[in-house]
Amino acid sequence: MAALVLFGGGGDLAIRMLLPSLYFLEHDGLLPDGLKIIAAARSEESREAYLARVKDSVIKRADGHWSDESFARVAERIDYVAVDATSAEGLSALKEKLGDDRELTYFLAVSPSLYGPIVRALKAAGLTGPQARIVLEKPVGRDLESFRQIDAEVAHAFDERQVFRIDHYLGKETVQNLIALRFGNTIFEPLWNNLSIDHVQITVGETVGVGDRWPYYDEYGALRDMLQNHMLQLLCLVAMEPPSDLDPDSVRNEKVKVLRSLRPISAANVRDVTVRGQYVGGHGPDGPVKGYEEERGAPSDIDTYVALRADIDNWRWAGVPFYMRTGKRLPEKRTEIVIQFKPVPHSIFDQRGDVVANRMVIELQPEEDISLTVMNKRPGLDQRMQLQPIRMSLSWGVDGKGAKPPRRRIAYERLLLDAMAGDSTLFVRADEAEKAWEWVDGVSEAWAEAEYRPHIYRPGTWGPDAGDRLLARDGRTWNTNDG
Ligand SMILES: NC(=O)C1=CN([C@@H]2O[C@H](COP(=O)(O)OP(=O)(O)OC[C@H]3O[C@@H](n4cnc5c(N)ncnc54)[C@H](OP(=O)(O)O)[C@@H]3O)[C@@H](O)[C@H]2O)C=CC1
Numbered sequence: 001m002a003a004l005v006l007f008g009g010g011g012d013l014a015i016r017m018l019l020p021s022l023y024f025l026e027h028d029g030l031l032p033d034g035l036k037i038i039a040a041a042r043s044e045e046s047r048e049a050y051l052a053r054v055k056d057s058v059i060k061r062a063d064g065h066w067s068d069e070s071f072a073r074v075a076e077r078i079d080y081v082a083v084d085a086t087s088a089e090g091l092s093a094l095k096e097k098l099g100d101d102r103e104l105t106y107f108l109a110v111s112p113s114l115y116g117p118i119v120r121a122l123k124a125a126g127l128t129g130p131q132a133r134i135v136l137e138k139p140v141g142r143d144l145e146s147f148r149q150i151d152a153e154v155a156h157a158f159d160e161r162q163v164f165r166i167d168h169y170l171g172k173e174t175v176q177n178l179i180a181l182r183f184g185n186t187i188f189e190p191l192w193n194n195l196s197i198d199h200v201q202i203t204v205g206e207t208v209g210v211g212d213r214w215p216y217y218d219e220y221g222a223l224r225d226m227l228q229n230h231m232l233q234l235l236c237l238v239a240m241e242p243p244s245d246l247d248p249d250s251v252r253n254e255k256v257k258v259l260r261s262l263r264p265i266s267a268a269n270v271r272d273v274t275v276r277g278q279y280v281g282g283h284g285p286d287g288p289v290k291g292y293e294e295e296r297g298a299p300s301d302i303d304t305y306v307a308l309r310a311d312i313d314n315w316r317w318a319g320v321p322f323y324m325r326t327g328k329r330l331p332e333k334r335t336e337i338v339i340q341f342k343p344v345p346h347s348i349f350d351q352r353g354d355v356v357a358n359r360m361v362i363e364l365q366p367e368e369d370i371s372l373t374v375m376n377k378r379p380g381l382d383q384r385m386q387l388q389p390i391r392m393s394l395s396w397g398v399d400g401k402g403a404k405p406p407r408r409r410i411a412y413e414r415l416l417l418d419a420m421a422g423d424s425t426l427f428v429r430a431d432e433a434e435k436a437w438e439w440v441d442g443v444s445e446a447w448a449e450a451e452y453r454p455h456i457y458r459p460g461t462w463g464p465d466a467g468d469r470l471l472a473r474d475g476r477t478w479n480t481n482d483g
């Protein structure tokens with residue numbers, strides 16, 4: 001029989017994301033027959049109390065998709081067990097519940113510092129084996145060295161084919177749609193290079209602050225929390241060469257090549273090509289909000305905002321900057337990739353400013369959409385032809401048939417199914433994570449060497465002014481989505 005064990009089953013990620021994902025998979029009849037779900041954490045909690053917490057969380061997310069029957073079915077699979085997962089003895093209650101089950105998927109929704117100890121304990125308890133799989137949440141480690149240490153510990157008990165390093169951005173529908181757009185169509189590929197593309201922007205804006213997560217966040221900052229993983233993965237999917245097929249290794253080989261081509265950033269140019277920021281207190285959309293240092297209760301040099309210019313040194317992308325920015329307490333929850341095409345080489349229209357360069361916006365949040373801005377003629381009998389930019393959306397259901405868009409899935413739904421089925425295409429291979437850490441370590445070392453402290457920014461703004469100057473220096477501006 002198969003079992004999914006959620007270590008950290010009582011924590012924020014599990015309650016807010018993983019259990020609701022499992023409910024939706026149950027609702028859609030996609031969970032494997034007979035699958036048991038065992039939530040494991042140290043706190044003593046009855047199964048009933050745990051299920052009540054899960055139910056509250058699912059109801060919050062269900063939004064028109066709640067079903068008592070579906071919840072009853074998923075609840076039947078769920079058990080809760082109090083364990084200290086860092087020692088073989090601590091795992092005895094779990095071992096008992098697993099009995100003879102050997103098709104085991106372990107999901108480590110715990111602090112990365114526990115990955116090594118938990119893997120050691122699983123091995124010592126005899127709970128590893130060729131049919132077991134382990135899912136590791138990001139970030140694995142906080143730099144290249146700690147990544148390698150954790151990876152070596154994991155490798156004592158699991159082969160690479162059994163290890164699933166999760167990056168939930170890869171489970172987002174639009175991210176997979178980007179693969180479909182690039183490799184399921186012929187029209188974009190001839191344009192997808194430095195001949196037609198001026199630059200690329202990747203923005204991940206969040207309105208929330210760090211809040212209670214500061215003990216974790218203060219060691220990682222925006223660079224390690226978001227850019228090392230989610231944002232570099234997005235960059236890889238935009239920039240990679242077409243893989244020969246969709247096999248996990250074919251895709252991941254191409255992503256690694258991109259990471260290897262990233263130009264290192266050094267202390268000599270770090271102030272020109274990167275920006276660090278940290279929010280202070282002020283007014284958010286719902287009233288006054290604390291600054292990061294007030295939340296943390298002490299001064300801190302950590303970045304809650306980072307923006308940088310990445311250059312990919314290969315034939316396709318030479319001279320095309322990839323600008324990336326992410327931060328907490330920004331004005332909008334917005335995740336998007338902007339492909340900015342070059343302007344027309346010569347305008348035949350009266351005023352050059354009439355012609356706006358084409359732009360493709362791949363929006364992941366708040367809406368999922370891919371749109372292309374093209375120029376067309378403004379209707380009318382004006383003597384001089386008037387142009388206007390038109391945004392064509394490739395959204396679900398915008399095909400004139402008025403189809404109702406499918407429910408927007410939680411990214412973890414896809415990834416949980418894939419991990420249990422052993423499909424690692426949408427997971428991060430060890431060498432990808434290594435290359436990403438190597439590049440990001442270069443940035444953080446350059447910050448340290450150049451003694452680059454974060455600029456402050458007010459909540460509800462798009463970060464420090466230096467973030468705008470990063471693009472202004474190259475004669476460009478961030479996408480504002482207002483036309
Ligand atoms: N929260 C989020 O939105 C996201 C989180 N992540 C990653 O997911 C992981 C978990 O994060 P999050 O849920 O926020 O963290 P939490 O602190 O909310 O949860 C951690 C969980 O681990 C359990 N735990 C701690 N020590 C042990 C132990 N020795 N044995 C068994 N269980 C233990 C805790 O329960 P108890 O104290 O009862 O043992 C708790 O259930 C982290 O790696 C984080 O970086 C990644 C993306 C987003």
Ligand SMILES: O=C1O[C@H](COP(=O)(O)O)[C@@H](O)[C@H](O)[C@H]1O
Binds near residue numbers: 225335365
């Ligand atoms: O991994 C993380 O992601 C979330 C943002 O995820 P999203 O799917 O809502 O965009 C971020 O808030 C968190 O700091 C980080 O650890």
